[in-house]
Amino acid sequence: MTLIWEQVVVDAADPAELGAWWAKALGWVVVNDAEDEYEIRLAPDTLPGLIFVPVGEAKKVKNRLHLDFRPEDQKAEVDRLLALGARPADVGQGDEPWVVLADPEGNEFCVLAPHGNDA
Template identity: 70%
Template sequence: MSLEWEQVIVHSVDPAALGQWWAEALGWVVVFRSEDEFEIRPAPDRMPGLDFVRVEEQHKAKSRLHLDFRPDDQEAEVARLVAHGARRVDIGQGEQSWVVLADPEDNEFCVLGQRKAG
C-alpha cells in the first residue's frame, strides 16, 4: 500500500481571498479555483498543496493543526508576513524560539527560528 500526501484542507469563509493571501505569502501558484474552493501548490506539479474550502462559520478556537515554517531569517520573515497582513498571536506559548502568527482568518502558524547546526 502506498499513500501520497496531496494537500491540507483549510476551512475558510472566503476561500479565494485567503487562498490568494497564502499564495502570495508563500510564492505558490494557484492550481484550481471555484466559488467554494481555491487550491495552491509550490508548483503546478508539486504536492502537497493547500486547498481552501468554503465554510459558513468563522474560526472560533485555537487551531488543532497548524503549519510551521523555517525561514533563513526569522526576524525578516516575521516582518514581511506581518506587513502582508498576518498578526502576532499569543496562544499560551510563552517565551519560545518560534513566533506564532495568524493569517487574515485567524488560522495560527509558526515561524521557527534558525535550525541548529549538527
C-alpha cells in the same frame, strides 16, 4: 498500501481571498481558483498543496493543526508576513524561539528560528 499526501484542507469564510493571501505569503502558484475550492502549490505538479474551502461559521478557538515554517531569517520573514496582513497570535506558547502568527482569518502558524538557532 501507499498513501500520497495530496493537500491540507483549510476551512475559510472567503476561500479565494485567504488562498490568494497564502499564495502570496508562500510564493506558491494557484492551481484551482473555483468558487468552492481554491488550491495553491509550490509548483503546479508538486504535492502537497493547500486547498481552501468555504464554511459558514467563523473560527472560534485555537487550531488543532497548524503549519510550521523555517525561514533563513526569522525576523525578516515575520516582518514580511505582518506587512502582508498576518498578526501576532498568543496560543500560550510563552517564551519560545518560534513566533506564532495568524493569517487574515485567524488560523495560527509558526515561524521557526533558522536551523541551529533552536533553544
